[in-house]
Amino acid sequence: MHNPRTTDANVHEEHRRDPSPCHTDPRPTCPHGHPSAVKHRTICDDCKAVVNWWKRERYRRRRAESPGGRFTDMQQLRAHLDALESAAVLISDIVRETGIHEDTLLAIRNGNRSYVHRPTSHRLLAVAVPARRRQLVRNRLGHVRRQVDATGTKRRIRCAQNEGHTLAEQAARLGWSEGGMRRWLSSSTVCANGADDVAALYPTLIAEPGTCEQARVAASRYPWARARYFSATNIDDPTYDPFRIVTKPYGVTRRLRAMARNGQGPDQVGPRINEAPETVELWLEGGPAPAYAHHLVAADYERWCFTPGPDRAIAARAVRADWGSSLAWDDLDMDSPTAHPARNKLKGFPADQMSVDSIIFDAYDGRATRFDLRPDELTEVVWMLHREGWSDRRIAVWLRWNDDGDPDKGELAVTRYRLRNGINGYGATSTEAWFESRNGLIVAPPGAQPAAA
Numbered sequence: 001m002h003n004p005r006t007t008d009a010n011v012h013e014e015h016r017r018d019p020s021p022c023h024t025d026p027r028p029t030c031p032h033g034h035p036s037a038v039k040h041r042t043i044c045d046d047c048k049a050v051v052n053w054w055k056r057e058r059y060r061r062r063r064a065e066s067p068g069g070r071f072t073d074m075q076q077l078r079a080h081l082d083a084l085e086s087a088a089v090l091i092s093d094i095v096r097e098t099g100i101h102e103d104t105l106l107a108i109r110n111g112n113r114s115y116v117h118r119p120t121s122h123r124l125l126a127v128a129v130p131a132r133r134r135q136l137v138r139n140r141l142g143h144v145r146r147q148v149d150a151t152g153t154k155r156r157i158r159c160a161q162n163e164g165h166t167l168a169e170q171a172a173r174l175g176w177s178e179g180g181m182r183r184w185l186s187s188s189t190v191c192a193n194g195a196d197d198v199a200a201l202y203p204t205l206i207a208e209p210g211t212c213e214q215a216r217v218a219a220s221r222y223p224w225a226r227a228r229y230f231s232a233t234n235i236d237d238p239t240y241d242p243f244r245i246v247t248k249p250y251g252v253t254r255r256l257r258a259m260a261r262n263g264q265g266p267d268q269v270g271p272r273i274n275e276a277p278e279t280v281e282l283w284l285e286g287g288p289a290p291a292y293a294h295h296l297v298a299a300d301y302e303r304w305c306f307t308p309g310p311d312r313a314i315a316a317r318a319v320r321a322d323w324g325s326s327l328a329w330d331d332l333d334m335d336s337p338t339a340h341p342a343r344n345k346l347k348g349f350p351a352d353q354m355s356v357d358s359i360i361f362d363a364y365d366g367r368a369t370r371f372d373l374r375p376d377e378l379t380e381v382v383w384m385l386h387r388e389g390w391s392d393r394r395i396a397v398w399l400r401w402n403d404d405g406d407p408d409k410g411e412l413a414v415t416r417y418r419l420r421n422g423i424n425g426y427g428a429t430s431t432e433a434w435f436e437s438r439n440g441l442i443v444a445p446p447g448a449q450p451a452a453a
Contacts, residue, residue: 062117071121074113080125081109087130090146098123147189152236154185156202159227161219164210174201228274231295242292249289251335255301256284257323263309272300294335308397369400382414383423392418 071077084094095102100120107113108124116124160170171178174197184190206227229242246252259269266280273280273296283289283297305326309315318325324341333339363373363381370378385395396402396410418424 069118070115071118072115073121074108074111074115077108077116077121077124078111080127080129081105083129084127089127089130094124094127097127100124146192148192148195149236149238150184150187150190150195151238153190153195153198155225155230155235156198157181157185158219158222158224159230160202160205160210161215162224162226163206164212164215165205166210166212166215169210169212170198170201170205174198228296229292231299234295240291242290244291245288246291246294247288248286248337249283249293250337250339252283252289252293252297253286254324254329254334254341255297255305256280257318257321258326258329259301259305259309260284260311260314261318261323261325262305262307263311263315264304264307265309265311265314267311268309269297269300269304272304273297306394306398308400363399371400379421379423382418382421386418386423 081094085091091102091105094100094105100123104113104116104120105124108116157167157170161167167181168178171181174181174194176194176197180194184194225242230240234240234242256266256269259265266277266284269275270277270280275293275296283293328341332341363369363377370381373381381399382395385398390398391411392414393407393411396414397407401410401413
């Protein structure tokens with residue numbers, strides 16, 4: 001009888017070559033010719049011993065591959081898989097990139113695994129979630145394909161045609177066939193790679209209009225919206241209609257009123273967004289606006305919200321109507337119907353420390369110039385803006401420091417004023433160093449008496 005506690009040293013050589021156990025019909029001997037210790041047993045003692053040896057070897061190998069042990073935070077792995085699938089990354093793509101078996105990934109996703117080895121978790125978590133979100137479509141049987149909705153691709157191709165780029169030119173620059181792109185225009189779905197290529201080339205085509213007038217004429221025969229009616233956030237949305245009328249455009253009206261508070265009226269905003277001043281005036285008064293007005297006004301607001309404009313009449317009108325300024329809407333959601341401007345506080349100051357009717361607040365809010373302030377009030381306003389991190393150039397433009405409006409002269413004047421009144425301590429700029437070397441001015445510490453002129 002063979003010893004069932006066989007060790008690695010005395011495992012039979014034929015079992016090392018063929019470690020599979022003897023799962024056969026009951027008979028007195030196994031296929032290797034070893035007698036069974038128990039009658040009608042399907043595996044002999046030697047085969048049982050070699051199975052135990054193989055399990056020990058597998059355990060050693062897995063411990064060597066996983067020096068950190070097991071990874072048991074399966075919720076983190078499932079969340080990462082859900083994020084990848086939400087970004088249109090298929091299981092087959094993850095298998096190809098990580099080398100993890102498909103059954104393992106499906107077991108993790110379905111919650112049928114309680115642990116994985118740490119190298120497996122590291123490879124899975126290393127798969128980055130794509131920045132551009134896509135929504136894969138399903139066929140009639142419900143299977144996910146490498147197809148996405150064709151709405152955004154069609155809009156980009158047609159907008160490029162409106163800008164003078166023929167379909168043949170776009171196909172040549174993309175590396176796709178012209179016939180394939182024509183099929184995209186007549187289909188409800190396109191391949192994901194084609195949609196990505198069109199989206200990547202689209203900004204270049206719009207920034208560099210083409211020279212083919214025939215493409216523009218051909219595009220004008222169809223009711224295709226031009227590129228200005230779309231933004232990066234809505235061009236792929238099948239439910240977005242740029243000409244849908246919004247009866248209460250809160251965000252559009254609030255942004256226009258904030259710019260009007262700063263002297264940027266319909267006469268200034270209209271030409272920048274390619275709209276008539278009369279139309280912008282209607283939006284300013286809270287009238288209905290098309291859906292595309294939101295991203296046009298929002299982009300113009302981000303660019304010009306803190307730049308004083310020349311229309312002082314619209315600024316006075318905004319003050320009388322008590323429209324919220326750009327600073328009053330800072331860090332607030334301007335598109336929320338329930339939001340209100342914060343008129344009773346400044347950043348970093350309690351509400352009861354400064355009156356809303358104060359001339360200092362008006363200057364801080366862009367409603368007063370430096371000529372409206374007393375010397376002590378001007379010093380306090382410049383100190384407040386400088387503490388907020390504003391540059392001297394921005395302070396000069398905001399307070400309209402000089403009559404001619406030259407920002408270079410205004411920047412030098414604000415720097416000279418700060419140095420003479422001891423408003424510093426936040427890092428000397430190159431302009432400060434130039435004044436110190438040229439005029440021999442010494443920067444006083446904060447709180448010191450103003451230096452002589």
